[in-house]
Amino acid sequence: MRAARREFYESVSVDPTVAGLLEKAERDGVETAWHRYLAQQPQCGFGLLGVCCRNCNMGPCRIDPFGYGPQRGVCGATADTIVARNLMRMLAAGAAAHSDHARDIVEVFKGIPEGWAKDYQIRDEEKLRGIARALGIEVEGRDALEIAREVAEVLEWEFGKPGEEPLRLVEAYAPKKRREVWRRVGIMPRAIDREITEIMHRTHMGVDADPLSLIAQGLRCALADGWSGSMMATLLSDVLFGTPRPLRATANLGVIREDAVNILVHGHNPVLSVKIAEAAEDPELSKMARDLGAEGGINVVGMCCTGNEILMRMGIPVAGNMLQQELAIATGALEAVVVDYQCIMPAIVDVASCYHTKVITTEPKAHIPGAIHVEFDKARAMETAREIVRIAVENFKNRNPERVMIPEEKCELVAGFSVEAILEALGGTLDPLADALKSGKIKGIVGIVGCVNPKVRHDHGHVTLTRELIKRDILIVGTGCWAIAMGKHGLLLPEAAEMAGPGLREVCEALGIPPALHMGSCVDCSRMLIALGALADHLGVDIPDLPAAGSAPEWMSEKAVSIGSYFVASGLLVHLGTVPPVLGSKKVVEILTERAEGLVGGRFFVEPDPVKAARVIADHIAEKRRALGWPE
Ligand code: SF4
Ligand code: SF4
CATH class of the missing domain: 1.20.1270.30 (Substrate Binding Domain Of Dnak; Chain:A; Domain 2)
Structure with missing residues (x-):
């Protein structure tokens, strides 16, 4: 029985912190997204295929995918x-x-x-x-x-x-x-x-x-x-x-400290997280923490994209990506989880109730029943941030040391590759990158984005796809939970160039950069658009002509649907590693995976196996290189 549980813990993630903390969570009576995912099996086939409609109260309507039952909703929708x-x-x-x-x-x-x-x-x-x-x-x-x-x-x-005028940006x-x-x-x-x-x-x-x-x-x-x-x-x-510049920091749950008041900031908007990090520097609050026995003072750590925002600008350590939010609390060492919005599981309040952790919501548009709500007033941001940090510090005395288990694993990384930072690394011009692409030292560029998802092995798609691509001399840029996964697995270090093919390795070593560049949070996928647009202009071509692609190997969020779609509309081939709910319509699949290319130059393809996906992307890049007359 115990061996079977152990197998389960180890099967869900390639991150070494997950198995141990899942085991502890179960011991402590805590349920996680992986448990709830199993409890949801089998997930509804109509939902998975996208053929159920609740858009009016004549429904809900479902289309029979096998063709025996109804083929139209009450209104006649197919x-x-x-x-x-x-x-x-x-x-x-x-x-x-x-x-x-x-x-x-x-x-x-x-x-x-x-x-x-x-x-x-x-x-x-x-x-x-x-x-x-x-x-x-x-x-x-x-x-x-x-x-x-x-x-x-x-x-x-x-x-x-x-009016009909285009957007100014x-x-x-x-x-x-x-x-x-x-x-x-x-x-x-x-x-x-x-x-x-x-x-x-x-x-x-x-x-x-x-x-x-x-x-x-x-x-x-x-x-x-x-x-x-x-x-x-x-x-x-x-x-x-501040515009990010490369800096060193650390990632994974080992950044939580036994000797400090730990505050996890989770969500997306730096307007909150930056101020919490600044408030944690307040000498009076630090003294208060030490007086209460936290010899290490106050330790702010990030999670998800707000974690990326303060990681790449302030070097604040990042504790993990989306699926680690419950495990961070299960360490028993978090005094507060301070959240704004997006990707915050409401379940964290239940997990926190098993420990002393306080969940503090701050946004008028994102309340969670059971959390403490301290509205983040931007007109008195530091005052509110200090109030929140004080709640965390005062909570330190409630920590039960016997329930604390912090994994040792944490990994060094280099983050902060804004477009400006990449240009600086290149000496102020795109010429070296263009030359490396033309000569074939760098075969192509792939932007990897998006989430983690209990439907697939946590971090596995991100890590495997990245390794497979850099091995083929393809430079990776990325954001979001991919970036955190890379940081945890050592792929954001210049030393990771050793895993790259000879051409990419040579370029990375000459510039002192990793083969996978952390460009920021989910909204920072826009940095990739600017970089690709500038590169296409520099080479005198359109974005679809570039040896480039996008990928979201473990996506789950609706935001990823938008990101993937603006990549496609911007002319890129986009890989999806989890299947979107579209298989109920051949026509929709055909538009997304074929016809879109004729219209906008980009299209989607779905491939759950990251090794196979890497092959498809590499073939696409080779084809684009041939069309440009560049050596394969
Ligand atoms: S298919 Fe038509 S009738 Fe049925 S729920 Fe949707 S909109 Fe309403
Ligand atoms: S990458 Fe996905 S899961 Fe991660 S923070 Fe962004 S939207 Fe959320």
């Missing part, structure tokens, strides 16, 4: 319509999540010239001036606050501007060749909220029934996310908190 509508609603939710995150950042950014966001500053004025110039805003002879005010006005307008940052394609196909995004709203309208009962037309609107919405919403979040986070 499987093609239902599958396309469901997928587009996922995409809209993902775009909304990214873009609402951006809206919160614009609000704080605008609060600086308005004078109420006193605890935030313009940290990267050069970046601000660059954004203003790209948007056509006058910068000469103007001070930063004046420029910030005008930039904020333009960016706020991106959400809901009326799309005009400013997307390559001309791409914009021509989007105009021709009729998917040039106009306003972020409008594209999301239009999906909700089109998918209402009795509106758009054509899968192609629905998916085209989905691509338009995804472009509004990638080239405006997410991009805005990235650009302004850099202005507010």
